[in-house]
Amino acid sequence: MTLTLDAPRIVETRPLLEVHGVSKSYGPVQAVRNVSAHAYPGEVLGIVGESGSGKSTLLRMMNLEEIPEAGSYTLDLPDVSGNLLELDRFARRMLCATKIGIVYQNPHLGLLMKHSSSGNVAERLLVAGERSFATLRAAATEALDASEFPLDRLDAPPIELSGGMQQRVQLAKAIALEPALLLLDEPTTGLDVSVQALVLDTLKRLQQDRQITMVIVSHDLGVIRTLADRVMVMRRGEVVETGLADQIFQDPQHPYTQQLVHAKL
Amino acid sequence: MSLSTLTKPWEAMSYGFLDGSAKRELRRKMLKSVAVPGCQMPYASREVPMARGWGTGGLQVSLTLVNLQTRVKVIDQGADDSVNAASIRRFIARVAGTPTTMDTLEADLIQSRHRIPEEILREDQVLVLQVPNPEPLRSVQPNMSIARQMHADADYGRMWLQLYEQIVRSGRVMQGASYPSLVHGRHVMTPSPIPRWDVPKLHMAKHLTILSAGREKRIFVVPPFTRVEPLVFSDVPYKVEEHGALTCTRSGTTGFFMNEIPQDDGTSSFEISDSEWGVKTIRARDGEGENRGETWYKDGEMPQ
Numbered sequence: 001m002t003l004t005l006d007a008p009r010i011v012e013t014r015p016l017l018e019v020h021g022v023s024k025s026y027g028p029v030q031a032v033r034n035v036s037a038h039a040y041p042g043e044v045l046g047i048v049g050e051s052g053s054g055k056s057t058l059l060r061m062m063n064l065e066e067i068p069e070a071g072s073y074t075l076d077l078p079d080v081s082g083n084l085l086e087l088d089r090f091a092r093r094m095l096c097a098t099k100i101g102i103v104y105q106n107p108h109l110g111l112l113m114k115h116s117s118s119g120n121v122a123e124r125l126l127v128a129g130e131r132s133f134a135t136l137r138a139a140a141t142e143a144l145d146a147s148e149f150p151l152d153r154l155d156a157p158p159i160e161l162s163g164g165m166q167q168r169v170q171l172a173k174a175i176a177l178e179p180a181l182l183l184l185d186e187p188t189t190g191l192d193v194s195v196q197a198l199v200l201d202t203l204k205r206l207q208q209d210r211q212i213t214m215v216i217v218s219h220d221l222g223v224i225r226t227l228a229d230r231v232m233v234m235r236r237g238e239v240v241e242t243g244l245a246d247q248i249f250q251d252p253q254h255p256y257t258q259q260l261v262h263a264k265l
Numbered sequence: 266m267s268l269s270t271l272t273k274p275w276e277a278m279s280y281g282f283l284d285g286s287a288k289r290e291l292r293r294k295m296l297k298s299v300a301v302p303g304c305q306m307p308y309a310s311r312e313v314p315m316a317r318g319w320g321t322g323g324l325q326v327s328l329t330l331v332n333l334q335t336r337v338k339v340i341d342q343g344a345d346d347s348v349n350a351a352s353i354r355r356f357i358a359r360v361a362g363t364p365t366t367m368d369t370l371e372a373d374l375i376q377s378r379h380r381i382p383e384e385i386l387r388e389d390q391v392l393v394l395q396v397p398n399p400e401p402l403r404s405v406q407p408n409m410s411i412a413r414q415m416h417a418d419a420d421y422g423r424m425w426l427q428l429y430e431q432i433v434r435s436g437r438v439m440q441g442a443s444y445p446s447l448v449h450g451r452h453v454m455t456p457s458p459i460p461r462w463d464v465p466k467l468h469m470a471k472h473l474t475i476l477s478a479g480r481e482k483r484i485f486v487v488p489p490f491t492r493v494e495p496l497v498f499s500d501v502p503y504k505v506e507e508h509g510a511l512t513c514t515r516s517g518t519t520g521f522f523m524n525e526i527p528q529d530d531g532t533s534s535f536e537i538s539d540s541e542w543g544v545k546t547i548r549a550r551d552g553e554g555e556n557r558g559e560t561w562y563k564d565g566e567m568p569q
Contacts, residue, residue: 090418112426119430126422126429133432133498155433 014076016041016213017062017181022071024057031057032068033237039181039230042211046228046245048221048260054237055217059185062215063102064092075099077180097127101174105186107158107166110173116155117169118144124176143172146209148202164195168202175206184216188223200226221260225249233257281328282360287311291329291484295475298486303448304416305399310482314356320378321479323395324353327376330391331361338365338372343380343524343538350378367541370558379442381463383521383542384558386472388489394457396478399485401445401455421453424496432501441506447494454485456493462505462522466561467493509565513537516546520565 015038024032032054039045047055060066061073064084072083077099087095104110111120121140130136145151149168158166167187174182187203188196204227207214218224224231224245231248233241233256241254252258279285287309294308313321313328331337337357341350345367353376358365366372369382376393386392402412405423415421424445431439442458446467456464457476467474467487474487487493497503511523514534521542523535537543545557561567 089414093418093420115426115430116433118433119426122429123423123426126425127420129422131425131499133429133501136429136498137433 016076018074020072022068024068030237039213044214044228046224046231047217048224049234053234055234059183059217100181101179102183103170103174103187105189110170111158113159114157118154121173121176124173143176147172163191182212182214186218283328288329294484298484299488302488302491303452303454305483305485308484310479317480320395322477323376323393326393326475326477331363335363336366336373337363338375340377344540379458381466383539383560388471390472392474394476396457396476399478399481399483401453445496449491464495465567511535518546
């Protein structure tokens, strides 16, 4: 038996997400200054930094909630083109609903607290235009199951659920439409360590199963280390260091990163 | 030429109670809302000698539209003779000198709360509905600025969330009145607290319907021959109240919207909610003349 091999070729993978030179200031405070970032398909990009380093602002820009004063933002997807920052409100909303999922640190930002959990997930599909009750119900159940939410609490409102459960509902809502990009803003902060580990476990499994591109923001190096392939360190609105996760944790170059890694260990 | 010849003689109040500028503003807003069916237009709601929430919005529209020939009919929960309906009718007649009627077929202008008459309205008739809460998005979006943006974007996904919740919780859509409906394929409106039974009457109707909320200062319109489609899931059909088989204890007819009257023994008896339609059927039964018009519902079913 002969084995035929393809001729060697250059692998050309373009980044799925590209943010170029974005800046944002709130009055006199410059939250983000000329930051660029990119993430390849299926990759997990971690953003670390202390409070006020602009990492959450950057994430909100990626979710098109916040429009920067300068810069460009592109997603390399079949039916998306051009600088997303120039879209009008309507196009922006449709893009966010169908292509991007987000999990906030505070579940009150992402969930309707008094509606049922399955309704919260279904809302995502409703915004995208699904109008069949049976389909909504099935999709909501499937997404909640995938994020390891106990299905006997399917119709309990998030306000009656524990913090870890609320994060799972947010996660189910974010992945319900199988987005190309999943943004996580401190998804485990405020949860106790054992629940944190369970949520991280779910995230890791989801990432392996679905190969979703993720951007995860955290000040907790442990979380970043568990999930991220590549890490970006931010301080005072600027990127001080980027590199592969191992590189950053084993051989930090910038004094601030060294300090950060040292403080953790 | 002196000032006294140029000015109008003194009057205790203007014709139809509202002053000229108030009426002019209301007319302009009505025209605007006819042009954009179902879209809520803000207007400066005036004081009328009635508490806000008792039909001041509808009253202002009626007072603007009437002239000396307009026959006015006022309904409150289907009844012409309830206190609120009688007071409003008397007030309009007193300040505008209009003839009044209880007969739906004779009326030119019908102001109503909670019901649309059972007889089909004609092209030359105007229906004015009193609206307590004009914003259909209020239950899903408490922030009114964002709600207005959602209207602008036709972002109505969350309205179905409300229906979803009701089906999940109770197994069926529980929305009894003010059933959210899409007007002309664009704006979702709340058709005032009319029962589900009455919503299909607005769809492609021949008459003009003006909905006005005095307290919330909003006016919106369903022009004649405009689509009004209740929001539904594609696999859960719209259902009106199951009144088609109920029999009116006073007139003996079936197939209309009924008022439930609880009895001492725990059972209920029913009577036709549209009081004038009930009176007409009783007269017809007793052989006292037949002046019944065509009804929207036939044998308890709305023909498609």
